[in-house]
Amino acid sequence: MKAIVIQTYGGPEGLAVVDLLAPVAAAGQVVVATEAVGVGGVDTVIRSGALAAYGFKEGHIPGSEVAGTVTAVGDGVDASWIGRRVWAFTGTGGGYVEQALAPVEEIVPLPVNLSAVDAVTLGSSGVVAHFGLRHAHFAPGETVLVRGAAGSIGIMAVQLAARGGAAAVAVTTSSAERGEHLRRLGATHVLDRSGDGGEPAPDGYDVIIDVAAGKDMPSFFDRLNPNGRMVAVGAVAGQPPADFGMKIMAAFQKSMSFATFSAHTVTGADRGAVRSEQFAAASRGEVETVVHEVLPLDAAVLAHQKMDAGEVFGRIVLTP
Template identity: 65%
Template sequence: MRAVTIRRFGDPNGMEVIETASPEAGAGEVVIRTEAIGVGGVDAVIRRGTLGGFEFREGLIPGSEVAGTISATGDGVDPSWIGRRVWAFTGTSGGYAEEALARVDDVVPLVEGLTPTQAVTLGSAAPVARFALAHAHAAAGESVLIRGAAGSIGIAAVELAAQNGASAIAVTTSSRERGDRLRELGATHVLDRSGDGDATAPALFDVIVDIVGGDDLPGFLDRLAPNGRLVLVGAVAGFPPADFGGHLLRAFQQSRSFSTFSLDTVPRQALRAARSELFTAAARGGLHAVVETLLPLDQAAEAHRLMDAGRVFGRIVLTP
């Protein structure tokens, strides 16, 4: 099969298309003939070699989510899965390939009306958005700021916050065009990347969902209302400075809080149920899978160049 490997961690030029052996399903696993492959921010962080706690090895095949048809099953897996179209989480690697391996516990059947492209656009992003808002105890009538809202997680968070009855939904993004598109999806205020640019936006927010991290995160802690909660779900700009907690301590009387959130902490059964529900909502038009572009598998490096340049609204999807 064809696959994309990382020969050298760093810029996208270190990625290469190779011919390699097809995967074989072990106990509890399935092989999926891919039809769509999601390109996510975590893939770029892995490619750069900057993901903490990750084992970097030459020849790694990146990619964590695919959709397609199950072609083989391993021991302990019901063979009736063969021939079914599914979405699957492949772990932190293995997705950028014509065939991918996944645990059957990380597979969700595609509902009628949902395309493989839609599935890999929403399969990881929408659950992150849903559980992050729940982690922040976001309630109807509260104000929400989504930092880095132009990606697939941010877009899903905007739509879900609107559906949950947020009183105001502000977003940070890099252009007026992106801001207009986010307004169409439910945003009520558009800010620039520094958190300014809209005089009508709330000065403080009850909930901030931060997908960016990096050196500017402390300034957003200062945008929390009393009892406000910031949840960090990504770090595409890197980790925040080591002393960022000082901003919380200096506003001790405001009872602000900071937390991180990862889908790794959600029980598999609850995660599968949430994905099925979100997929059904998307198939019925209640959630939008926004795709920047479809690219063939051999243009994976170009997909990463677009991400590095900040030119992606929604998600890039690779097709084998």
């Protein structure tokens, strides 16, 4: 089968197409013939080599979510899964392939009228947005800022906050065109990447969902209202400055708080339940999946070039 591996860490050109033996499901696993593979921001971070210290080695297959049809199951897995269309989480890698392995507890059946492309656009990002807002104790009537709203997580956070009754949903993004699209999805205020803009915006926010992190994170923490909560759900712009903790302590008298969130800290059963609900909502047209572009699997280099250039609004999907 075809697979994409990281031959050398660094730029997108370090990705290569290789031929591998088809996988065999071990106990508790399924094999999924992939119809769609989601390209995530973490894939580009891993490819860059920034996470090499965490055990990612050259030869790693990137990608963590696929959708397709179960073709085989391992010992202990109900054979009735064979032939069913599913979304699957492959772990910290192993997704950029024609046939993927996944634990049976990490697959979710797809509604008949939900495409594989839409499934990988929503599957991981929707869960992160949902639980990120919960982690921030978001409540109806509060003001929300989504920083880095052009990616699939930010897009879902905007929609969920708006549907959840936010008094205002401000977003940061890089262009007026993206801003108008985000308004259609529920944003009430569109700001530039610095958090400013040509329109009036809330003076402060009760909740900030930050997908970007990076050197500018402290300036956004300053925008929290008293008792405001900032939750970092990603770090596509890199790590915050080393003195960010001093900024948090300086806000002691305002009872503002900062937290991080990773979907791995939520039980698989809870993640699966939310995914099922969101897939059903998307199939009914209640949640919009935003697909930037669909590319063939062997165009992974181009996909990562677009990601690195900041050109992507929504999700790039690879199709074997």
